[in-house]
Amino acid sequence: MVAAALTAETSRAALFLAATAGNVLGALVNYGLGRFAIRFEDRRWFPVSPQARQKAQTLFARYGQPVLLFSWLPIIGDPLTLAAGLLRMPLAAFLAYVTIGKAARYAALLWLMPS
Numbered sequence: 001m002v003a004a005a006l007t008a009e010t011s012r013a014a015l016f017l018a019a020t021a022g023n024v025l026g027a028l029v030n031y032g033l034g035r036f037a038i039r040f041e042d043r044r045w046f047p048v049s050p051q052a053r054q055k056a057q058t059l060f061a062r063y064g065q066p067v068l069l070f071s072w073l074p075i076i077g078d079p080l081t082l083a084a085g086l087l088r089m090p091l092a093a094f095l096a097y098v099t100i101g102k103a104a105r106y107a108a109l110l111w112l113m114p115s
Contacts, residue, residue, distance in 0.1 A: 034085025
């Protein structure tokens with residue numbers, strides 16, 4: 001995205017929409033994995049420990065669904081979106097918070113780049 005924005009080969013609006021949509025779709029995959037893989041939580045190979053799940057529940061209980069506004073952050077973003085699925089967060093609310101957070105990230109990046 002950065003290279004394309006700096007070379008002006010693609011409009012900034014198109015870059016913004018493509019980057020935001022792609023990132024939201026990636027978060028939706030994590031949400032789906034959490035939502036539908038939870039039935040396997042009793043298996044040894046399940047990637048989320050009971051302690052990690054409890055930690056996610058505590059985080060969501062403390063800060064609520066708006067914590068997903070930070071889903072754009074490296075390292076914690078993917079676990080947040082996975083946790084939202086595990087905790088069966090309503091899909092509409094998930095998409096709203098994640099889209100706002102990720103769109104704000106790309107809007108800021110494009111705004112900070114020289115024209």
